Amino acid sequence: MTDGLEKVEVEASNTGELLDALAKDYPALVPVIEAGVSIAIDGRIIATGLMEPLRPDQEIYLMQRLKGG
Template sequence: MVKVNLWSSLTRFTDGERAVEIEAGTVAEILDGLTAAYPGLGPILDSGVSVVIDGEIATGRHTPVTPESEVFLMQRLKGG
């Protein structure tokens, strides 16, 4: 299980939980698992989010995660 930390406005979809655990080995599995467990998150995740793993923004859906990874879901970060 991977602990995923969420930004505060998403807690309305997770019964107030700021962090949830998802069975996942990649970023794609995190996002798919979140959508399956919390369908209300689907539209937000589909519109684009940034996944930060151990302080680094994941660059693709196949980026690996482990149960020891520190994972944060953040609003999409864009360069400019």
């Protein structure tokens, strides 16, 4: 979904901008983002929504949400 890249960089000041920038730069991610992702920043899962501030030195992971029962 990222043209084979394991790491990508985008400019964003919060988690909402991050998702928007990823969708713009990597359109194949749009269905995954729209289906729902969890965001981990420096190993901490973010539960505060899309306004979590970001710094350039942070490592961020997106994880697809698991569905089922």
